Amino acid sequence: MIPGTICITKYPNCYTISFPYHPMLVTCVKRIPSVAKDIKKAYLSDEKAWKIEPQDESYVKIMADWAIHYGYCNRKQWRESTRNLNDYSIPEMPKLEIPHGLLLEPYDYQKEGIAYALKYKRCIFGDQPGLGKTLQAIGTVTIAKSYPCLVICPAALKINWQREFKKFAGKQALILDDRNKGSWQRYIETKCCDIFITNYESLKKYFVLRVKDDARFTMKSIEFDPRISLFRSVIIDESHKCKSTKTQQSKFVEGICKGKEYILELTGTPVVNDNTDLIQQLKIMGRLEDFGGYKFFVDRYCDGLRKSSNLRELNWRLWNTCFFRREKSKVLTxxxxKSRQYIEVDISTRREYEKAENDLIQYLRDYKNASDEKITKAMRGEVMVRMGILKSISARGKIKVFSEFIHDVIDGGEKLIVFAYLKDVVHELKKLFPDAVLVTGDENPTQKQISVDRFQNDPSCKLIILNYKSGGTGLTLTASSRVAFIEFPWTFSDCEQAEDRAHRNGQKNNVNCYYYLGKDTIDRYMYDVIQTKKSIANGVTGTDDVVKENMVDMAMNLFSGRL
Incomplete structure (x- = not known):
């Protein structure tokens, strides 16, 4: 198959050939006896393309002559497009033959993903979650020097993308906000920054001047900010959020991406419901015509009650045009x-957090100035309580963005293990996900085992929520290789014990651990302390006195500049 030109598929009784419209081809098509009587049917006006089904292979050779004559391809390209007409086997991934220039060495399969994207430029990174699509996308635009680059992602991942560009490519990225809404292009003009990050919900604010109040909402209804022409590449994280052809959000993404050199869509679940989910994602990349256009795609690949037909053929055509996917089991070696990812997010409880933080700082000043040893010892417990309050406020402020992450995982068909520390957080998550099973201090041993067994053995049970005390040790949860933490325990050993509910005998995949950190909160500091002192934490006996002593030290260090 030659993207954008001739599409050929061989079936037991005929060939299907779709090719772009050309007025001179009317006469040529009439020469094919098997389609001459149905010449009007052969032309699809909506797609500006012809679709013919000659019965004999000799007519395929005639088509070759026409395609070459009218400049759709040369003889070598045609031979490559027809070489595997009888074979739907997936081609090998290309090898990266040039230096990647990244600060960290990618895995071999990631290099192949980068090589694929450099070859096809507008494509879907469909790797199973946890295989590092972010690194591959950053590697692609870095090697291609396809800047300025716009990253569109869920709101919770903006800070993470900023940090990953710095970590992998050493490049500073700018998160768009109200302060730079009208002036972000100046960063390009002054060469200060050429990577910009925004979330789906903010596209209208930053890149759309006006939406006409038309009865039928189309692309013509949208007046885009001309500054979108500055971008050479667009990375669309969790691109399945654009699967609808009708929403404003999807059309905003489509308009922003129009004419871009590199359009990289990242999603572990490109098809959430049925094959129609691919239509808008292909349109955004300017790839729908490579599949015969809208009508042909729907007729060919979205037929039947399940709106999914000719799956093997579609998979083959995707791989040869604009898509790749690897599963963990294939690259496990x-x-x-075990790998960890730290996702820093804004909290929705900022005002409440700042008040509690100021209260703690004032208390620490009193503690620092206390001269009586008995008083200071008594005050240590209160410091622990107030640190816990900060953790609680931060955790509650992360529930909204954390729930979006949970939806992305379980809606994509995967299971997820979630750890929380506070009962209030567990109960709030349970309200949002009523089908989840629980392992907390409120369940008796029989109920806990029922929850574990259901998660392990029932394919429909996608989510288990645990607290550290009741579910952090002893349990086997190998039905999932993904563990997410909305809040921290007090020590690294508790983290590791929780991670190892999935990372134990019987686990067939590498385990991905996701830690959600509240931006500018105690989370970040606690994480740094826990990770840098994990060897010490592993040796701690766990007595209350030791932990309280550490918490006081942590609090004093955290706020040392404000005491």
Whole structure:
């Protein structure tokens, strides 16, 4: 198949050939006896393309002559497009033959993903979650020097993308906000920054001047900010959020991406419901015509009650045009047993957090100035309580963005293990996900085992929520290789014990651990302390006195500049 030109598929009784419209081809098509009587049917006006089904292979050779004559391809390209007409086997991934220039060495399969994207430029990174699509996308635009680059992602991942560009490419990225809404292009003009990050919900604010109040909402209804022409590449994270052809959000993304050199869509679940989910994602990349256009795609690949037909053929055509996917099981030998990802997010409880933080700082001043040893010892417990309050406020402020992450995982068909520390957080998550099973201090041993067994054995049970005390040790939860933490325990050993509910005998995949950190909160500091002192934490006996002593030290260090 030659993207954008001739599409050929061989079936038991005929060939299907779709090719772009050309007025001179009317006469040529009439020469084919098997389609001459149905010449009007052969032309699809909506797609400006012809679709013919000659019965004999000799007519395929005639088509070759026409395609070459009218400049759709040369003889070599045609041979490559027809070489595997009888074979739907997936081609090998290309090898990266040039230096990647990244600060960290990618795995071999990631290099192949980068090579694929450099070859096809507008494509879907469909790797199973946890295989590092972010690194591959950053590697692609870095090697291609396809800047300025716009990253469109869920709101919770903006800070993470900023940090990943710095970590992998050493480049500073700018998160768009109200302060730079009208002036972000100046960063390009002054060469200060050429990577910009925004979330789906903010596209209208930053890149749309006006939406006409038309009865039928189309692309013509949208007047875009001309500054979108400055971008050479667009990375669309969780691109399945654009699967609808009708929403404003999807059409905003489509308009922003129009004419861009590199359009990289990242999603572990490109098809959430049925094959129609691919239509808008292909349109955004300017790839729908490579599949015969809208009508042909729907007729060919979205037929039947399940709106999914000719799956093997579609998979083959996707791989040869604009899509790749690897599963963990296929690249397991290249992966570490366990990997961690730290996602820094804004909290929705900022005002409440700042008040509690100021109260704690004032208390620490009193503690610092106390001269009586008995008083200071008594005050240590209160410091622990107030630190816990900060953790609680931060955790509650992360529930909204954390729930979006949960939806992305379980809606994509995967299971997820979630750890929380506070009962209030567990109960709030349970309200949002009523089908989840629980392992907390409120369940008796029989109920806990029922929850574990259901998660392990029932394919429809996608989510288990645990607290550290009741579910952090002893349990086997190998039905999932993804563990997410909305809040921290007090020590690294508690983190590791929780991670190892999935990372134990019987686990067939590498385990991905996701830690959600509240931006500018105690979370970040606690994480740094826990990770840098994990060897010490592993040796701690766990007595209350030791932990309280550490918490006081942590609090004093955290706020040392404000005491």
């Amino acid at each position: 290249q992966l570490p047993d």
